Amino acid sequence: MTINDPTPAESAMTSGATLELVGVTKAFGDFVAVQDVSFVVKPGSLVALLGPSGCGKTTMLRMIVGLETPSSGSVLFDARDVSALGPGERGAGLVFQDYAIFPHLTVSENLGFALKMRGDSPAEQQEVVKELAAALELTALLKKKPRSLNPSELQRVSIGRALAARPAIMLFDEPLSNVEAGMRTRMRAELRTLHKAFGQTAVYVTHDQTEAMALADRVAVMNRGRLVQFGAPRELYDRPADAFVAGFIGTPPMNLLDVEATEGRAYAGSLSVPIPQGLRRGDARWQLGFRPEHTRLSLAPDHNEVARGQVVAIEPMGAEVTVTVAGKGWQVAALLDEADRADLTEDASVSVVVDASHLHWFHPDGPRDFAADTRAQEGAVAH
Known part of the structure; x- marks a missing residue:
């Protein structure tokens, strides 16, 4: 490795792929959960999938990560159709709302788990874990077990574990929904700072419009399985496409x-x-x-x-x-x-x-x- 070569951790921090959904529909029998959704997420940007419970945003996330296959339409990573590929073949990282961290492993072992499973050498694992821990302010916690961490630290471990696999796209499934209100504001700021630092393409699922407006470069508003509006937070606030968006965006809601x-x-x-x-x-x-x-x-x-x-x-x-x-x-x-x-x-x-x-x-x-x-x-x- 020359002085100009990126380290393994730096490679994990480079901008991700372009994500494109083209006419994506998902039906479960007669029930259509997602209907004809199309949008593009540019490399390095963060898009929030926003809407009430049952609007189709979680089904959309599962189709992006590969846990569900579209009934029709395509999911593209860097113009490559990955619609029929499984989660392990797509290169997407997923951060769950319950953190999904191994309780019996230390922070260091959790961060390096994907690297170990991939067969990286111990030296490579150690280098990536060290640099991710520094970027996520986890260095002092590397030997601790999850039970001794607060929600902010647990979330950073969860993000670091996903980043260690160098995903093309990061997916967040309502990661702050179980966090108390007082800490949620601080963790939103942390997530935004981390996204800017790592530069990954990201899709963030939430039902909280304040969260979406604070974090996202673009917001995709879903209602009853359809994409109602896709745009910058300020555009949705100033020029809502319909009465649903108008009433959903803004606190207190629009009259x-x-x-x-x-x-x-x-x-x-x-x-x-x-x-x-x-x-x-x-x-x-x-x-x-x-x-x-x-x-x-x-x-x-x-x-x-x-x-x-x-x-x-x-x-x-x-x-x-x-x-x-x-x-x-x-x-x-x-x-x-x-x-x-x-x-x-x-x-x-x-x-x-x-x-x-x-x-x-x-x-x-x-x-x-x-x-x-x-x-x-x-x-x-x-x-």
């Missing part, structure tokens, strides 16, 4: 109201807003959405109000507070700074004000279907 369009305005009970030009033709029923953080409340009447209602709940959240307001035929939440709600009390009568640029319109039967330039002309968010 969504069924409205009826008539004579240039849309109504949900006593709440009403002007209708963008693109909606003034065709269907009369839509879903109107606006985020709590884009909702302003005023004790005094406001000529820009969309409705006047009554405060029914005030929920302090540290520096912010969620205020729920209800009126005839509607209820919405507003996210305010603590200072902005100082004069608000439950049962107070308030004006609800939302700027037109923050209104989202969704067709009740599916994704948006009117031109973005029409929305732009109305001064609203393009959909």
